[in-house]
Amino acid sequence: MTDQLRKKLQEEIDALERELVHDLPKEIKRAAALGDLSENAEYHMAKQRQEFVKARFRQLGKRLADLSLTNMNNIPKDKVGLGSTVKVYDSTKDEEVEYKLVTSEESDVANGKISTTSPIGRALLNRKVGDEATVITPNGKRELEILSLTTIHDEPSEEKAGD
Numbered sequence: 001m002t003d004q005l006r007k008k009l010q011e012e013i014d015a016l017e018r019e020l021v022h023d024l025p026k027e028i029k030r031a032a033a034l035g036d037l038s039e040n041a042e043y044h045m046a047k048q049r050q051e052f053v054k055a056r057f058r059q060l061g062k063r064l065a066d067l068s069l070t071n072m073n074n075i076p077k078d079k080v081g082l083g084s085t086v087k088v089y090d091s092t093k094d095e096e097v098e099y100k101l102v103t104s105e106e107s108d109v110a111n112g113k114i115s116t117t118s119p120i121g122r123a124l125l126n127r128k129v130g131d132e133a134t135v136i137t138p139n140g141k142r143e144l145e146i147l148s149l150t151t152i153h154d155e156p157s158e159e160k161a162g163d
Contacts, residue, residue, distance in 0.1 A: 005106055009064045016057045024050045067103065080124045082116055083152025088124070088133075088144040096147065099124070120144070 024046060031043035080086055080101065087098045099120065100113045107115040114121045120142075123133040129149050135142040 005067065005103060006064070009060055009067075009105065013057065013060050013064065016053050016060070020050070020053050020057060024053065063105070077151055077153050078149075079126045079128050079151075080146070080149060081126070081151060084124075085150040086124055086146055087148040088146055091143045091145065092141070101125075 027046045028043065028050065031040060031046050034040055034042065037043050082101055082103070085098065085100045087096060089096050098112055101116050101121050101124065102113045104115040104117055107113050107118070116122070116125060119137060120135050123135040123144065124146070127133055127146050129146050131146050133144045133146070135144060
């Protein structure tokens with residue numbers, strides 16, 4: 001997992017924890033002081049927010065733990081995998097496109113960063129240079145031929161993910 005992703009997740013976890021421990025209890029207490037809880041919209045909104053924040057906090061904690069278990073030795077050195085940069089020829093659009101395969105939290109399609117769980121990401125995983133991949137999209141099939149590949153193992157060490 002990249003340090004940048006770990007930092008991003010940890011920052012969100014820290015912000016949620018602050019909200020859960022400090023802000024929401026004050027808000028709930030203030031709303032409760034307004035009177036009858038059965039008709040107190042502020043109280044119910046604060047309680048709903050508290051439940052949402054708790055769920056998101058648990059979700060992010062689990063995701064951070066799961067990502068930290070990623071064993072870099074299991075990522076292929078000669079095939080497309082997490083962290084790979086792939087140049088493909090899209091015969092459907094008659095153009096070359098470059099993608100970097102990242103986790104869902106890091107995806108940014110406009111900048112060529114696609115998730116390994118996206119349709120294109122899944123189609124490219126475990127392919128080698130020269131392989132073709134068929135991607136099923138809402139607009140129909142796309143045929144991609146892998147022209148070049150740089151894996152996470154080929155990246156400079158400061159960009160590599162840690163175990």
